[in-house]
Amino acid sequence: MSKVNILKLLSKKQQQEKFAMVTCYDASFAKLVEKAGIETILVGDSLGMVLQGRDSTLAVTIDDMAYHTASVARGCQQPLIISDMPFGSYNHPQQCADNAATLMRAGAHMVKIEGGSWLAESICLLNQAGIPVCCHLGLTPQSVNVLGGYRVQGRDDSQAKAILNDAIALEAAGAAMLVLECVPRQLAAEISSTLKIPVVGIGAGCDTDAQVLVLHDLLGITEKTARFVRNFAEGSNSIEDALKRYNSAVLDGSFPTDEHSFN
Template structure:
């Protein structure tokens, strides 16, 4: 039974632990620029994820792989300047931490120093344990990411649900426990069976945030552009669209074009 909701002036990693302990769900959305981040933060979101999904959403790439550390720093610093309350979590991009823990630490330090963000997120479990340990040793909060890890898309070959088979499910549960033991403050679980996600959430004391992982985890994350209906191409089962901005924005643009062409805009009240 959830306890009485506690009000937070600023969300920190400690706040998130308390929210899990109190049975309060954690809400996370993405943002990549100042204007969107200001709106999302003002609405009362707990975490803004500056995701490497900016590679898809903002730059139009097919995968998250092309985005660079410099570009992630640019997006993250834009978001940080906008926020007053939420925690800003930023993805370390592909190639900035895998296989070389010293490089991972350098990347994490650059991201924290140059963007002013509050925490970073890495994809993977046991295979990146050394990188996580090095980063945590510098006092940088780390959130893990298991299940479907988009930076490994060419290894998986598709964006289908992960850990449906017993062997992969067992590894995921072991990796979740490892991430907790290493000192991560939370885990994102992406596109895994709801029953497995619930087991993982109960097995660890740190918050588990789901995307396509059912409702029995500690919180949820969606890409803001998807939940606002600004994108039409992406329609997974887990996505709930709260608006249809694609059609609404298209209508507004068409009306503007019509008014300019017909000389209706600007009218006498809209000029000096």
């Protein structure tokens, strides 16, 4: 696998080639992810729940994210590393730029932020500072208290239209990638076909340009997982084998299926 950058991922979208992403939080797993051929790693603020044992991502700090981003960066050479901006770290553009720079210095190649068109000014500022941005729409875990829980978003027409409009606005502002979480398959397909940038799905059906899963979920470590998760460790003889099976299933389109999607 050659060094992955955003231009390579854009080319994959243009050629209708899928790619896989997995969350990862340390050097040991990052090395296995790379050996499995997975091209993108998300250092997710999901570490608050997966590693720290919390009931949400809200307590994760920028220092937490920088620590785990640096750990992942030391463990691999080729994958594109995306690091989550945690809750409260990008409330205004300059704060966003300062904290994003911290994550880039730690080893990230791109940062991810949750929210809609209100982020446009911050995205522009980050691009000017040489920081690529991945945005996140649909179920945005940092907004769980506003959303009333971890629920599918975009099922009614007005909400679906708002998510689509936000996606278009974020791309226009300079977003380089978009994650769609827990939205109906039809909406994810429309957004993916509308945008020129790669769209990564999680619980968003099979029509996005890529898929992402939490490492501990796809390895069957998490006790209770969401509908969109498949345990790739079942029938595998190693963690690396499970990761290879996940990567292959994403690339050949056999994951996710209808049972992992929402209507």
